[in-house]
Amino acid sequence: MRWLLLKDLQILRRSPLQALLLVLYPVLIAVLVGFAISRGPEKPRIAFLNEVPADTRVSVGGAKLAAAGVSDRICSRVECVHVKDRAEAVDEVESGDVLAALILPADLVDKINSLSTLTPGTPKVEVLVNQEDPVKARLVDERISTLLAQANLAIARRIASEGGKYLDLLIDGGKFTVIGQTFNILGLRATAQILTALEPALPPGPLRTSLREVTRFATQARDNLDVAGPLIERLAQPIEVKKEVVNGSSPPLEIFAIAVAATLTLAFVTVLLVAGSLALEREENAFPRLTRGLISPLGLLGEKVLLGMAVGLIVTLLMLAGMQLFVPLQWSRIGLWLLAILAGGGALAAAGAALGAAAREVRAVSLLAFMVTLPVAFLSLVPSGAVGSGVFDLVRIVTAIFPFKPALQAMTAALDSAGNGIGVPLLHLAILIVAYGLLARFALRRFAAV
């Protein structure tokens, strides 16, 4: 078997371009996919026009609030391209230089302030978008909606906070300044205390009864408004999220991305190499000569799987070493890495052998390997809940049949302890090695017959 291994490596060495492509292409694809997963799009470029006069503030009860920093908040989440007028904003959007334009009109704050008057207006901001691409349009819609929701929340919190202060003043009393003049507010608490103190000084009769009713009202109002304070604050954000993990644990996104990249590399290298190498035995007419007493068909399959595992191990380890430059990896877990790579490589190589035995021609095998590996790899990344339950069940079955997903799970578990355990994926891979080995052996009977 070692001489056949040596022969396959010699053939690989004799075709440097193919060998280079076999390694470089999957690494390139894997790195791209890894980055696509780990990093969301860069901050979108948004043209930003703020026409609101600088000294304009949202006011409550005649008092101006401190600036909510809406502009800063927006520009911290997107790359703001400041424009001087609406025409420039339109130009920027039309040229595609920016994803969208956000315009805060001059009367925005006045409209917000009018909400507390008898003639409330509707505060509006203007968004200019280019709908040339549906994906882009959806992205813009989501981004702008999120930004405005955040801005609304910031303003609502500020108003609620100020409203709460006035409520406290009404209950507990204190100083209140408006238009440069300071007033002392007695407050309901002190009012109730004064009225309670006055009551004994009055003779029994209707006047005293009325005073007692006023005192009771002041006390009740104080107590109820005490409850209203937190309620007003909650109005700004009535619903809070309580997140509880009931199933699964996930490693950091960067680690998952590296696991995806490494598994993709392993999958392409092993499946293509093993399938192609086995098909080559037939194309070179060597299969009958080899299996005529020199090596058994099962031995030949074993040799191909070993070849895939060995080359896959080297390429994947090199890739992980390269990834170390960008994301620190836990090299102390290298034992688990090796286990995951060898088990994943073994199952992927066995699948490659089955493909190679079934397709029998190197070109057909290469095409088939791509047709199978790439879609299954992408299906394996579909999270539950992202598609309908029926479709997801189908996806789960497909991805359980091919070794990519369990190999990814094993790799993720090997790279970081935060993920799920490595035992189940290893068992899954072991079952797939046996299943694909049997399938390949069966396909070889037809392989030999032609």
Added chain:
Amino acid sequence: MQARGLVKRYGDREALRGVDLIAEPGELVAIIGPNGAGKTTLLSILAGILKADAGEIGTDAGAVGWVPQQAALYRRLTVEENLLLFARLEGHEDPRASTEEMLELAGLGERRAEIVARLSGGNQQRINIAIGLLSRPAVLLLDEPSVGLDPRQRARLWEFVAGLAGRGTTVIFSTHDIQEAERYGRRLLVLADGESLFDGGAEELREAVRSEAPEAADRNFETAFVAYLQHRGH
């Protein structure tokens, strides 16, 4: 090499119908017949690649060297690497010495470092045969060894094969070229539709053709042979 009553069926079709074959040491036996006669099937059964549905073979498959019709070589390896690989797989104690021996036998010592894909069809066939000889077989089976070769390459190939027979190797080859069979085969086995029609020397076959197809006896041997097959119902 002894084979008796070999039968092989593919579904309802009988590819071989009770064929006998006996070959002595150093004998060159040609199996001739039109396409689909059962030549490759017979050789594959003798080589142990196919199993006969009936009949007996008196020689161990391990003592039989087999050279398939299409060169079974790794085209991206050199001549020497191919021979060395198969010598190692055969379990030779000194695979390098065996490789040298075969390079000399095939007359390709000077081209040992060349990639097989760059060699001519004739030279590829010589390596193909040399690999078949690595197991030092008592019997060598060649399936249409001269297909695709030009006349010069054919001549060199048959010179090489004759040399093997001269050293005591029994050589059984198939061909559909009657003249080639007549020229190089010491004995000829004629197959048609899986049936053995004739087993004997070239001169005996001519006699048989003359007696069974006298109207074609004066024409060239190939035409007379075709007439003979037609007379026998094929």
